[in-house]
Amino acid sequence: MHKIIEGGVCAPQGFKAAGVHAGIRKNKTKKDLSLIVSDVRAAAAGVYTQNLVKGAPIYVTQKNIADGYAQAVICNSGNANTCNANGIEIAEKMCALVEDAVGIKASDVIVASTGVIGQPLDIAPIENAMPALKSALSGDGSDAAAEGIMTTDLAKKEIAVSFEIGGKECRIGGIAKGSGMIHPNMATMLVFVTTDVAIAPALLQKALSEDILDSFNMISVDRDTSTNDTVCIMANGMAGNEMITAEGADFDAFKKALAAVTVYLCRAIAKDGEGATKLLECHVKGAKDKQSARTVAKSVICSSLFKAAMFGADANWGRILCAIGYSGADVDVNKVCVSLGSVKGEILVCKNGSGVDFSEEKAKEVLSEKEIDINIALGDGEACADAWGCDLTYDYVKINGDYRT
Amino acid sequence: MHKIIEGGVCAPQGFKAAGVHAGIRKNKTKKDLSLIVSDVRAAAAGVYTQNLVKGAPIYVTQKNIADGYAQAVICNSGNANTCNANGIEIAEKMCALVEDAVGIKASDVIVASTGVIGQPLDIAPIENAMPALKSALSGDGSDAAAEGIMTTDLAKKEIAVSFEIGGKECRIGGIAKGSGMIHPNMATMLVFVTTDVAIAPALLQKALSEDILDSFNMISVDRDTSTNDTVCIMANGMAGNEMITAEGADFDAFKKALAAVTVYLCRAIAKDGEGATKLLECHVKGAKDKQSARTVAKSVICSSLFKAAMFGADANWGRILCAIGYSGADVDVNKVCVSLGSVKGEILVCKNGSGVDFSEEKAKEVLSEKEIDINIALGDGEACADAWGCDLTYDYVKINGDYRT
Numbered sequence: 001m002h003k004i005i006e007g008g009v010c011a012p013q014g015f016k017a018a019g020v021h022a023g024i025r026k027n028k029t030k031k032d033l034s035l036i037v038s039d040v041r042a043a044a045a046g047v048y049t050q051n052l053v054k055g056a057p058i059y060v061t062q063k064n065i066a067d068g069y070a071q072a073v074i075c076n077s078g079n080a081n082t083c084n085a086n087g088i089e090i091a092e093k094m095c096a097l098v099e100d101a102v103g104i105k106a107s108d109v110i111v112a113s114t115g116v117i118g119q120p121l122d123i124a125p126i127e128n129a130m131p132a133l134k135s136a137l138s139g140d141g142s143d144a145a146a147e148g149i150m151t152t153d154l155a156k157k158e159i160a161v162s163f164e165i166g167g168k169e170c171r172i173g174g175i176a177k178g179s180g181m182i183h184p185n186m187a188t189m190l191v192f193v194t195t196d197v198a199i200a201p202a203l204l205q206k207a208l209s210e211d212i213l214d215s216f217n218m219i220s221v222d223r224d225t226s227t228n229d230t231v232c233i234m235a236n237g238m239a240g241n242e243m244i245t246a247e248g249a250d251f252d253a254f255k256k257a258l259a260a261v262t263v264y265l266c267r268a269i270a271k272d273g274e275g276a277t278k279l280l281e282c283h284v285k286g287a288k289d290k291q292s293a294r295t296v297a298k299s300v301i302c303s304s305l306f307k308a309a310m311f312g313a314d315a316n317w318g319r320i321l322c323a324i325g326y327s328g329a330d331v332d333v334n335k336v337c338v339s340l341g342s343v344k345g346e347i348l349v350c351k352n353g354s355g356v357d358f359s360e361e362k363a364k365e366v367l368s369e370k371e372i373d374i375n376i377a378l379g380d381g382e383a384c385a386d387a388w389g390c391d392l393t394y395d396y397v398k399i400n401g402d403y404r405t
Numbered sequence: 406m407h408k409i410i411e412g413g414v415c416a417p418q419g420f421k422a423a424g425v426h427a428g429i430r431k432n433k434t435k436k437d438l439s440l441i442v443s444d445v446r447a448a449a450a451g452v453y454t455q456n457l458v459k460g461a462p463i464y465v466t467q468k469n470i471a472d473g474y475a476q477a478v479i480c481n482s483g484n485a486n487t488c489n490a491n492g493i494e495i496a497e498k499m500c501a502l503v504e505d506a507v508g509i510k511a512s513d514v515i516v517a518s519t520g521v522i523g524q525p526l527d528i529a530p531i532e533n534a535m536p537a538l539k540s541a542l543s544g545d546g547s548d549a550a551a552e553g554i555m556t557t558d559l560a561k562k563e564i565a566v567s568f569e570i571g572g573k574e575c576r577i578g579g580i581a582k583g584s585g586m587i588h589p590n591m592a593t594m595l596v597f598v599t600t601d602v603a604i605a606p607a608l609l610q611k612a613l614s615e616d617i618l619d620s621f622n623m624i625s626v627d628r629d630t631s632t633n634d635t636v637c638i639m640a641n642g643m644a645g646n647e648m649i650t651a652e653g654a655d656f657d658a659f660k661k662a663l664a665a666v667t668v669y670l671c672r673a674i675a676k677d678g679e680g681a682t683k684l685l686e687c688h689v690k691g692a693k694d695k696q697s698a699r700t701v702a703k704s705v706i707c708s709s710l711f712k713a714a715m716f717g718a719d720a721n722w723g724r725i726l727c728a729i730g731y732s733g734a735d736v737d738v739n740k741v742c743v744s745l746g747s748v749k750g751e752i753l754v755c756k757n758g759s760g761v762d763f764s765e766e767k768a769k770e771v772l773s774e775k776e777i778d779i780n781i782a783l784g785d786g787e788a789c790a791d792a793w794g795c796d797l798t799y800d801y802v803k804i805n806g807d808y809r810t
Binding site: 050051052053054080082083084085116117118119120226227304305308309311312314316317318319321322324325326331333350353354355392393394396397398399400401 | 459488632716721799
């Protein structure tokens, strides 16, 4: 079992982090440049957007961790460095600046950018901020790093857990950003995870690639798959456990702790969806297979109509049935049961594909809470899946109607 | 060539229509029950939602026109008659009421319902309204029928054209409703088309099935594929042209006139999208094949982020590139060029996948108009496609946050 601890990405042994205001964003004070470093070279793995339009930093990061190792993450907010003619050059320059400032080889740096697409990223403010970024590096720096990668996020997203592998205490920490353009096909906006577990790069990649199928791939704010989605993990081995080089109990223990970190960050991202007032958590059970369960869960939390209904605390369950019906999953509509729940209780709204009587007053009370469960039983098998989303609100429109100008 | 004429679904020879307030909706005056009848039995064809959750009327309509003929359409708004245990029974009762009132066989009636899902549809108000509906039937009734099928629509959607086949003047008329839950997979919400062309049922179905690929399948308001999408056409042959029984010049002339009607209705539906202030018309050219062109065009007009940017008249073209990239179409991003246009002019915003300098002031002026063109050149071939959507606004959220209660 794991327990939740303080420290974010600096909780694992041998990691430091920092975040500073470099002036990339117009805002005069918000931190917009973050750095995470490991004392030693770490096994590294990553998953990236499946959008054909990819941010330039993704190409550089893929190249830099192709050998399975990395030692630092640099990330700016305010500009995505995407669809720019000189994007690769700028991303490589960011890695070189890390090498100059802290002595970690440019080819061991994970680089990421988030913000507006299609505006050239000026390297000057980043270059000028490197001394401050270096001197801010500390074991307490996770908070600042989490802030430095935020764009329209309202809440910092940070978590760490400790657990045991072979009698050794190990830790995993993570920070994330993501609020709009969230509909990952492979990974969500930006997530950086650190761990002091000793694990071979191939196993680290396997653990991450399997994890995201049930974590970051199961959230959606607006069905817009970003060009810059990146989840990277560094494992520096400083916990002193016996190196994980094959599947087995140690690998499973690591995966379980990793899932605790990633699912926490998923819920945090969905809850902080642009303009969101509510976290929607859809639990599908009784599906004929895992993929059907995932497809149904994700379709429901993606429905604009249902999301708007949740904003209005309106138990308009027909929109849930509608979203199940067009999801593409093979479902027997006549077996579908749906209930809606929150801390205020649970109400059955649909049984075997048809409506049941329920108290609208009670439904309003249940749906006026901040975290809503949508429980769907398909009655078709044993598979289940969860997905996370948020309501669709006036503020989503406001934020995205004038984000750039 | 066709010309636009008055009269909607009553423009073709031998059609009458009516719309009355039956009291299905809470609103005390809005018409909510419509009837269209042909003087003689007509060839009939239909296309329907691909949602697994289908409105009960769809099953009844499919059965009734399975022989290729129909003579009347009855349609209510205010209740979708979907996810109700007695749905089929009620839909069949509606057809029987038409037989009782106007003497057209129940098995020749096309039935449709639109409105809230999952609330039993009371037959009583419909039964009570039949005498009024019958006596309202007239050659001037298209307007009333168009009003009777509206739900959250703000504008009536009605069109008619005349054209020639073999020296005979022919006519096609259509009415449509659709504002939310618009993302047809096979057809949009409700569209009823009449024509006095003489055409065999199989050819009529072929013409309709081909037409929707580039008309109703290319619009989206909110990516929610309704449970009740239906497009039906009746062709009563009263124009006196030689019966169309095979492909050829006459069939082509009919298809061209049909497209004039359907594309007009598509633009009208998109423009009247729930909460919309702007029609978005995406023109894709230079695609390697037709399906790629359609996929790209539809992905762009579906992007919530892009739709919100258009509401804000913000030329945030990166969101267009992003939507092209995740569309699933095989596109060379480095060849993509994008311009935005309206009656106020056209501005190039992206060339070969990277941004170009443009006047933000001019862009704001162009994008502040009511009809916006998004022109995308893929540079990859000769295929092209158009798609229609609308902006995402505060009012979409408002309309859908409290639609039911």
